[in-house]
Amino acid sequence: MTVLTIARSTFREAARDRVLYSPAVFAVLMTGAAILVGQVSIGIERQVVINLGLAAVTFFGVIVAILVGTGLVAKEIQKRTLYTVLSRPVERWQFVAGKFVGLAGTLAINGGLMGLGLLAALRYVSPGFSGADAWVLVAVYFILLQLLMVCGLALLFSTFSSPLLAGVFSFALFVLGNFAQELRDVAQSGAGWVHRLMVGATYLMPNFSAFNVAAGVAHGESIASLLILHNSIYAVTYTGMVLCAAVLAFEWRELQ
Amino acid sequence: MRRGSVGAGLLLAACLALSVALVRRTDEQRAATARDEVLYLHSPALLRRLSLGHEGLVADLYWTRAVQYFGMRHHARKGTFPLLDPLLEIATALDPKLTVAYQFGASFLSPPPPDGAGQPEKAIELVEFGIRHNPEKWRLFYNLGFIYYLEMKDYARASEAFGRGAKVPGAHPFLRVLAAQTAEHAGEVETARLLWETTLESSTDPLVRENARTHLRGLQ
Amino acid sequence: MPVIEILGLEKTYATGLFRKQRKHALHAFTLEVYEGEVFGFLGPNGAGKTTTIKLLMGLVFPSAGSARILGLSIGDPRVHAYLGFLPEQPYFYDHLTARELLEYYAQLSGMEAKGRARRICEVLQRVGLDGSAETALRKFSKGMLQRVGLAQAILHNPRVLFLDEPMSGLDPLGRRELRLLIEELKAEGKTVFFSTHLLADAEALCDRVAVLHAGRLRGVGAVCDLIGDAGRVELVWRGRNPVAMRPLLLETHISGELVRGVVPEAAQEEAMKILRCASLPLVSLTPVRTSLEEYYLRQTQSEAPPQEVRA
Numbered sequence: 001m002t003v004l005t006i007a008r009s010t011f012r013e014a015a016r017d018r019v020l021y022s023p024a025v026f027a028v029l030m031t032g033a034a035i036l037v038g039q040v041s042i043g044i045e046r047q048v049v050i051n052l053g054l055a056a057v058t059f060f061g062v063i064v065a066i067l068v069g070t071g072l073v074a075k076e077i078q079k080r081t082l083y084t085v086l087s088r089p090v091e092r093w094q095f096v097a098g099k100f101v102g103l104a105g106t107l108a109i110n111g112g113l114m115g116l117g118l119l120a121a122l123r124y125v126s127p128g129f130s131g132a133d134a135w136v137l138v139a140v141y142f143i144l145l146q147l148l149m150v151c152g153l154a155l156l157f158s159t160f161s162s163p164l165l166a167g168v169f170s171f172a173l174f175v176l177g178n179f180a181q182e183l184r185d186v187a188q189s190g191a192g193w194v195h196r197l198m199v200g201a202t203y204l205m206p207n208f209s210a211f212n213v214a215a216g217v218a219h220g221e222s223i224a225s226l227l228i229l230h231n232s233i234y235a236v237t238y239t240g241m242v243l244c245a246a247v248l249a250f251e252w253r254e255l256q
Numbered sequence: 257m258r259r260g261s262v263g264a265g266l267l268l269a270a271c272l273a274l275s276v277a278l279v280r281r282t283d284e285q286r287a288a289t290a291r292d293e294v295l296y297l298h299s300p301a302l303l304r305r306l307s308l309g310h311e312g313l314v315a316d317l318y319w320t321r322a323v324q325y326f327g328m329r330h331h332a333r334k335g336t337f338p339l340l341d342p343l344l345e346i347a348t349a350l351d352p353k354l355t356v357a358y359q360f361g362a363s364f365l366s367p368p369p370p371d372g373a374g375q376p377e378k379a380i381e382l383v384e385f386g387i388r389h390n391p392e393k394w395r396l397f398y399n400l401g402f403i404y405y406l407e408m409k410d411y412a413r414a415s416e417a418f419g420r421g422a423k424v425p426g427a428h429p430f431l432r433v434l435a436a437q438t439a440e441h442a443g444e445v446e447t448a449r450l451l452w453e454t455t456l457e458s459s460t461d462p463l464v465r466e467n468a469r470t471h472l473r474g475l476q
Numbered sequence: 477m478p479v480i481e482i483l484g485l486e487k488t489y490a491t492g493l494f495r496k497q498r499k500h501a502l503h504a505f506t507l508e509v510y511e512g513e514v515f516g517f518l519g520p521n522g523a524g525k526t527t528t529i530k531l532l533m534g535l536v537f538p539s540a541g542s543a544r545i546l547g548l549s550i551g552d553p554r555v556h557a558y559l560g561f562l563p564e565q566p567y568f569y570d571h572l573t574a575r576e577l578l579e580y581y582a583q584l585s586g587m588e589a590k591g592r593a594r595r596i597c598e599v600l601q602r603v604g605l606d607g608s609a610e611t612a613l614r615k616f617s618k619g620m621l622q623r624v625g626l627a628q629a630i631l632h633n634p635r636v637l638f639l640d641e642p643m644s645g646l647d648p649l650g651r652r653e654l655r656l657l658i659e660e661l662k663a664e665g666k667t668v669f670f671s672t673h674l675l676a677d678a679e680a681l682c683d684r685v686a687v688l689h690a691g692r693l694r695g696v697g698a699v700c701d702l703i704g705d706a707g708r709v710e711l712v713w714r715g716r717n718p719v720a721m722r723p724l725l726l727e728t729h730i731s732g733e734l735v736r737g738v739v740p741e742a743a744q745e746e747a748m749k750i751l752r753c754a755s756l757p758l759v760s761l762t763p764v765r766t767s768l769e770e771y772y773l774r775q776t777q778s779e780a781p782p783q784e785v786r787a
Contacts, residue, residue: 012571083561089586230278234278238271241271251261
């Protein structure tokens with residue numbers, strides 16, 4: 001109950017922050033640009049719209065996830081609005097969980113709107129329903145899962161560092177997440193404890209390699225339902241892990 | 257206050273274990289289906305712009321990818337390496353001073369399958385590109401002559417390559433000997449032996465030396 | 477039964493580049509506050525008042541010692557249902573209106589949905605904000621925020637109130653209203669623990685006070701004991717200051733034809749005789765009492781080197 005109350009309030013705060021809408025508008029503009037590009041290059045309109053659209057959803061989604069994730073929590077600590085919340089019968093884990101649920105809802109709606117914009121653009125370039133559209137939605141769903149992980153990381157970092165640093169850390173991990181597999185391959189090619197440590201570190205990073213299906217989807221490839229299940233479970237467990245770490249960091253944090 | 261810590265710690269451990277297991281599974285599946293053998297970006301010019309001034313780093317990444325690609329397919333005995341040449345081309349176009357990519361890249365490209373890609377003409381193209389950008393590296397001439405001699409059986413060009421290399425200041429004195437030897441005793445076992453011995457003697461890389469030893473044993 | 481029990485509570489911070497040095501924000505101290513008391517926590521800025529309150533609220537963690545509120549350890553989340561807390565210079569979500577904020581806090585406090593709206597109106601009225609209930613908090617002045625802070629502190633009808641510098645940011649009228657509010661809360665049987673550096677407020681409101689200085693508890697006592705008899709009497713008469721009077725006087729002040737003199741209690745009779753002999757009319761005679769200020773200054777300056785040499 002407490003968690004939901006905090007989640008609702010977080011969602012309301014994000015929704016009243018008009019900053020949140022501008023990326024959505026921008027994504028729609030990007031999709032519009034994609035349509036223009038698609039008309040210039042013959043034969044690959046669909047492909048260009050999907051590739052550019054999914055890139056825009058990722059890019060703006062990540063910006064919102066990091067801005068909102070670090071902003072709302074670190075701001076509560078900095079501006080001390082937290083004092084009057086934590087002096088009530090609210091446990092610290094409830095605060096972290098409530099914040100996350102609120103942020104996740106914000107991201108889901110934000111990403112969902114962008115996904116709908118993308119579908120509308122697709123409808124424009126290739127009228128009539130196509131079964132491949134469903135895979136585009138799955139690609140958007142994978143992006144949303146990535147955003148949830150990034151948002152969890154932003155929340156974790158903002159429990160012990162400044163909003164700016166937390167933002168930098170989360171963005172760095174988002175980038176690393178796309179290279180985690182390559183990094184692990186490099187680390188595994190060597191031996192010794194340094195390499196083993198590096199391999200371990202790549203497991204702590206988010207591993208996004210299985211989430212990036214944009215290129216395949218643009219070519220009308222389907223996505224195995226097993227991959228959907230696998231990615232969903234991974235996103236939940238990774239986010240769970242990060243949130244537990246955030247709860248631990250926050251429980252020990254002194255609010256000066 | 258910190259009562260939740262134990263629960264959060266346990267849950268954290270469980271989530272960590274599960275997510276590591278899932279990632280390992282992804283890694284295994286990828287190795288099995290080699291699903292990511294797609295080169296999304298073919299244009300070095302585009303990659304240069306995307307690297308935001310760090311093309312050296314991107315070149316290193318592509319070189320690493322090339323090595324892994326070759327190693328993985330070689331290990332799986334695929335016999336063909338369609339992406340090897342584009343990967344090497346991108347890596348060297350982004351960073352033409354990446355001489356290691358010419359030396360090893362050529363030795364991946366030139367031998368016939370299953371030991372290599374069986375594309376000696378591509379290997380020659382690659383090394384010539386390297387020579388244009390690094391004329392001071394005598395070893396590249398040596399690599400070039402090596403490919404002409406052993407893979408192309410073009411002894412005149414091999415001799416010419418060794419001869420060009422011998423003129424580079426600081427070149428290994430054996431290049432001059434090799435130039436003469438390949439011209440006069442083309443196709444003889446003794447010449448091949450000399451080539452591999454030079455490789456064994458002049459290289460410090462353990463893998464290269466091991467490879468040279470294997471070939472020398474084969475010639476006996 | 478004590479409502480607040482502080483047992484050897486202590487707080488140190490690690491400072492310095494390698495966190496090797498330790499700074500004592502609060503030296504171990506023990507204190508009890510009883511039910512229905514208005515308790516003043518006095519001390520200059522940086523004395524450790526806010527640190528103490530934050531320790532009690534569970535915002536920072538004690539380095540040693542423990543504390544209990546209503547018999548529950550401060551680490552027990554249940555205790556928070558019975559507390560109201562007004563932080564120093566409170567700040568709230570500025571995208572909300574006063575009513576929305578209180579609604580949020582009411583939910584967090586676990587108040588039943590039924591009667592919540594009525595209670596919020598009641599509380600807003602009590603702190604004098606019923607006219608601004610629908611205004612966004614970002615448009616509020618400092619004094620209004622202080623009132624919102626009070627409203628959220630008393631919203632869920634808590635048994636114990638912790639107010640950190642509640643008077644700061646309030647204008648004289650606001651201070652008077654707050655004094656009345658605290659008196660009302662006391663009449664309702666609530667325990668009020670407030671920190672302040674304004675002694676007049678403490679003297680007027682508190683049953684007992686504690687004086688804190690540089691992280692150490694310097695004294696605790698009932699206000700009526702602390703401001704007891706000073707053993708001196710103040711006489712005011714009309715006319716001149718007779719020569720015979722002068723050796724008795726500790727202090728003299730002449731304004732117009734009124735003379736004000738302070739004499740030791742023992743010399744009271746003699747001084748009156750002198751005035752009668754000189755036919756000087758006595759205007760008033762009052763025993764001098766020590767003020768809380770004197771007590772406070774004694775406690776907070778006892779360790780400081782003498783500032784001036786007495787002539």
